Amino acid sequence: MALFTRRRALVGLGTLGAGLLGARCALPRWLRHGPPRALEGEVARAVERCFVDVDRAKLWDLHVHLVGRGVGTRAFVGHELTSPLSPWKNFQYDLYAAAAGFSTDPSTPDAAYLERLLALHRLANPQGKLVLLAFDQLVDDEGREVPDHSELFTPNEYVLEVARTNPDVVAGASVHPYRKDAIERLTRALDAGARAVKWLPNAMGIDPRDARCVPFYRVLAERKVPLITHTGEEQAVDAREAQALGNPARLWPAIDAGVTVVASHVATTGACLDEQRTLEASHGAAGPSCFAALRDMLRDPRTEGRLYADISAITQVNRAGAFLAEILADPALHERLVNGSDYPLPAIDPLVSTRYLERIGLLSTADRLLCNEVFRCNPLLFDYVLKRKVRALVGGEERRFAPRVFETAWLFSQVGA
Ligand SMILES: [Zn+2]
Numbered sequence: 001m002a003l004f005t006r007r008r009a010l011v012g013l014g015t016l017g018a019g020l021l022g023a024r025c026a027l028p029r030w031l032r033h034g035p036p037r038a039l040e041g042e043v044a045r046a047v048e049r050c051f052v053d054v055d056r057a058k059l060w061d062l063h064v065h066l067v068g069r070g071v072g073t074r075a076f077v078g079h080e081l082t083s084p085l086s087p088w089k090n091f092q093y094d095l096y097a098a099a100a101g102f103s104t105d106p107s108t109p110d111a112a113y114l115e116r117l118l119a120l121h122r123l124a125n126p127q128g129k130l131v132l133l134a135f136d137q138l139v140d141d142e143g144r145e146v147p148d149h150s151e152l153f154t155p156n157e158y159v160l161e162v163a164r165t166n167p168d169v170v171a172g173a174s175v176h177p178y179r180k181d182a183i184e185r186l187t188r189a190l191d192a193g194a195r196a197v198k199w200l201p202n203a204m205g206i207d208p209r210d211a212r213c214v215p216f217y218r219v220l221a222e223r224k225v226p227l228i229t230h231t232g233e234e235q236a237v238d239a240r241e242a243q244a245l246g247n248p249a250r251l252w253p254a255i256d257a258g259v260t261v262v263a264s265h266v267a268t269t270g271a272c273l274d275e276q277r278t279l280e281a282s283h284g285a286a287g288p289s290c291f292a293a294l295r296d297m298l299r300d301p302r303t304e305g306r307l308y309a310d311i312s313a314i315t316q317v318n319r320a321g322a323f324l325a326e327i328l329a330d331p332a333l334h335e336r337l338v339n340g341s342d343y344p345l346p347a348i349d350p351l352v353s354t355r356y357l358e359r360i361g362l363l364s365t366a367d368r369l370l371c372n373e374v375f376r377c378n379p380l381l382f383d384y385v386l387k388r389k390v391r392a393l394v395g396g397e398e399r400r401f402a403p404r405v406f407e408t409a410w411l412f413s414q415v416g417a
Contacts, residue, residue: 028098031349036119037377046370047381050388051125058407059128060170061380062196062228063264063312063340064117066132066154066162067102068110075110075154076147099379100344114162117343117380121168124381129409131340133198133228134159134174134189138205143180151203156189163193170412172196172228176204177216186219195415196226201245202234208250217257224414227254228310228340231263232290233270235318247272248294255297255306260411262338266309266327267294268319291323298336311405312342315386316351324362328392334402338411339387347379352386362390 039047068075080086081093082104097104101116121130137150147153156173163171173189175182175197186197197220199206206213208229220227231248244250248267255261272290297303314324327333345351354371357363363371367389375382384406391398 028094031095031099033099033101033347033379034376036116036123038123039374039377039381043370043373047374047385050385053403054406056125056127058409059125059339059384060131060408060412061121061128061341061343061384062131062172062262062338062408062411063310064130064132064343065135066117066159067100067113067135067152067344068154068158069104069106070110071106072109072111073155073158075158076150076152078151078153079148081151095350096344096348099348101347102344110158118166118169120343120378120380123378124384126168129168129170131170131172131196131228131412132159132162133172133196135198135200136174136176136204138203139176139178140205141178143178145176145179151200156185156192156194160189160192160194170195172198174198175216177206177210177213182212183215183219186216190219190223190225190416194225195412196228199227199229200234201230201250202242203230205242205245207245209253213253214257217254217259220254220260221258223416224260226260226262226308226411226415228262228264230265231267231294231309232265232272235269243270244273246270246290248290248297249274251297251307255303258306260414261307262411263294263307263309264340265313265319265342266311266323266337267291268314268323289322295333298333308336308338308411310338310340311387311401312340313345313351315357315383315390316345317353317356320357320362321360324357324390325360325392328362328390328401329394329399331399331402334405337401337405338408339384339401339406340408341380341383343380343383346383346386349375354386357386357390362392364389 070076080089084090094104102113134156135152135154137145137147137153139145159171163169171194173194175186175189179185201208230246232246233243234246248263251261267290270290272288272293294309298307313319354363354368358365358368371382371386371389374385387401391400
C-alpha cells in the first residue's frame with residue numbers, strides 16, 4: 001500500500017515535472033511576436049485619430065533600451081540572467097527575450113533586435129525619434145567595473161553608431177559616475193553626439209548623493225543634458241540596500257546643481273523612507289511610497305524647470321493599480337510628465353494587462369479591443385495608443401494624459417546650446 005502510494009506520488013511528481021518543463025519550453029514560444037505589421041482598416045483609422053492632437057515630429061520616445069549579446073557588438077546580458085544555474089531568472093530572461101524578438105540563438109547578430117525595433121518605430125511614427133539608451137555596468141566603490149554582477153551592458157559606442165547611421169535615432173549614453181575616467185567617458189560620449197545620460201542606480205550601484213557625482217552633474221548642467229534615471233524599486237535587483245538608491249530624494253544634489261532630471265516610471269514602485277529625517281527610526285516599517293516622495297518633490301517650487309518624470313512602464317499591472325488613476329487625474333502633474341515606452345517591456349504580454357486596466361475602470365471595452373489589435377501588429381505603437389486611451393473618471397469627467405506629455409522633443413533642444 002505504502003509502495004503504491006509512493007509510486008503514485010512519483011508518477012504525480014513526474015507529471016508535474018513534465019508539465020513544468022513543458023511550460024518552461026512552451027511559454028517563451030507563446031509570447032513570441034510575428035514580424036512587425038502595418039495596421040489596416042478600422043484599426044488603422046482609429047490609431048490615426050490618436051495622432052491628430054500632437055505634432056508627430058515632436059514625439060520622441062525617450063526611454064528605449066538597446067540590448068545585445070555581444071554578437072557583432074561589445075554588449076552583453078549578465079550571467080545571472082543567462083545562466084541555467086539561476087533557473088528563475090533564466091526563465092524570466094527567456095520570456096523577455098522571446099517577447100522582445102531578442103534571439104538567444106548564439107549565431108543571431110545583435111543587429112536583429114535593432115532592426116526589429118526600427119521597423120516597429122517606422123511603422124508607428126516615422127516622423128518621430130527614438131532615444132536609444134546605452135547601459136553601463138555595475139561599478140564598485142574602487143571604481144572598477146564588475147561584469148559578473150552587471151545586469152546588462154550596452155556600450156555607448158553602440159548607441160552612438162546607431163544614431164550616426166539612423167537619423168530617427170538619438171543616442172542616450174550611460175556612464176557610471178564612480179569610474180575613474182567617468183568625466184572623460186561622459187565628455188567623449190557627449191562630443192560624439194549623445195543627448196541624454198541614463199542611470200539605473202539600483203542595478204548599477206550608484207548613489208546619486210555621492211560626492212563623486214558632483215563633477216558629473218557639473219558637466220550635465222553646463223551642457224544642458226538631461227539625466228534619465230530610474231526611480232522606485234527595481235524588480236531585477238534583489239538587495240534591499242540597493243533599492244534605497246532609487247529613492248527620488250537622492251536626486252536633490254543633481255537638481256541643486258542645475259541638471260535637468262527625468263525620474264523614470266514616476267517612481268511607481270516601492271517604499272522610500274524620508275532619509276532627510278531618520279533612517280533608523282523607520283527601519284522595518286514600510287514607509288511612504290516612492291511615488292508620494294517624488295510627487296512632493298514635483299510640487300516643490302525649487303524643482304520647477306529641473307525635475308520631470310517619465311511615464312514609461314506605468315501601465316504595467318504592478319504599477320497601474322496603485323497610482324495610474326491618481327496620475328491621470330492630476331493635470332498639474334502632467335506639466336512635468338514626459339513619455340517613454342521602456343521598450344522592450346511593452347512587448348512582453350503579461351506585464352501589461354488591458355483586461356485589468358478595463359476592470360479597474362481606466363480603459364473602455366472598445367479601447368481595450370483596439371489596443372489588443374495594435375499589440376498583435378506593433379507592441380511599440382501599442383504602448384503609445386494605450387497611453388492615449390487610458391483615462392480616469394473624475395466626477396463624470398474623463399481625464400487623460402495631456403498631448404504635450406508625448407511631445408518630448410523640447411527636452412533635448414537645449415543640449416550643447
Ligand atoms: Zn528602462
